[in-house]
Amino acid sequence: MSAALTEPSPGAGLLDDVTAFLGWYSVYPDKHCAPTYALWIAHTHASDSFYVTPRIIFSSPEPGSGKTRDLELGALLAHNPKMTISATTAALYRRISAAADEDQLPPTIFFDEVDAIFGRTTAPQTEDLRALLNAGYKRGATVDRCEGDSKNMKVREFPVFAPVALAGLAGNMPATITTRSVTIHKRKRAPGEKVHPFRERDAAAQAAPIQADLAEWVGSIADELAEARPEMPRGVEDRPAEVWEALLAIADAAGGHWPGTARSACRHFVVDAEPPELSIGVQLLADCRRVFGGRDRVKTEELVLSLRDLEESPWKDLHGKQIDARTLARLLKPYGIRSKTQKMPDGTPAKGYAATGATGFHDAWTRYLPADPSVPVTSETAVTPQLRAVTDQNGVTDEA
Structure with a gap:
């Protein structure tokens, strides 16, 4: 399906609702961020339809920039959200494998304060987590672990493919993760930038019907999404094209302004972005x-x-x-x-x-x-x- 599609589907209005909901409680640095996050949230409801599940990162130079709020908002709309701060690698792959054992979509992991993990001196536990986040970006990825006592030890493959959203202070995220991600650079709100007070019970009540309708719509087009080969903007190829394939496929399926909106965001984050810091x-x-x-x-x-x-x-x-x-x-x-x-x-x-x-x-x-x-x-x-x-x-x- 190409970017020329303009006839809106029910999904176009749903994605508009998601974008509006995000903007009600959070201020983003530019017009491309909330629609991109809306597309990312939508893809969690059909992540098995894609070969790649892109990571999304919320970073900022200072605390208090709304990163945690963005994770909380996403968790109200995504498929089977799991919020965590300091989960171990073993806990994460067991969460993911539990869904696979029941033939369900993988959970959506919302991981806050990751700078506290990757900002430390490299340790085996940190490297294991980094490897899980990297490997779990592609469908079919597994990690091998031994189970049982010494007399009855068996090797088990744990699936690790799952959508992941990360939040942390800028500068400590490994490049192997950022290259698999869309990164939204948050800032403290300026004096004139206002958001509505966030009360989780009220926000959850607002989000519930949107989440239900979004899940139903994305689920209904899961087979179509699996066959989609969206056209990339010029200059978007290799790893960035992998990252954006799921998001553009959903935008094309939604129709209306979304194919153009998504590709404008893709160019913003990929083609027009500041060059990454050199190794x-x-x-x-x-x-x-x-x-x-x-x-x-x-x-x-x-x-x-x-x-x-x-x-x-x-x-x-x-x-x-x-x-x-x-x-x-x-x-x-x-x-x-x-x-x-x-x-x-x-x-x-x-x-x-x-x-x-x-x-x-x-x-x-x-x-x-x-x-x-x-x-x-x-x-x-x-x-x-x-x-x-x-x-x-x-x-x-x-x-x-």
């Missing part, structure tokens, strides 16, 4: 490209000193120390980049790095960074490392 490795690749400035070779010593001199870079104070040749080599090694003794442009041999060649920067720059318009394409920069590679006497591929 330390990708930032190093970008800064090294700045230092190279189109040159083919740079001495290790020059590269290290130039990195330290870059303004607003972490290389002067990387975990309390300045970057040195050893740290540089360690950070570049996963990208296949290594230094070697080679002839420099002034004709003298020195230890350094090359832009091209099998152990040079070019391949990593191409894969992990956008094109650099300031560097002209020359015979040196355009040629692929594979075409320039030869095998030296030690069996190590390097540039000719």
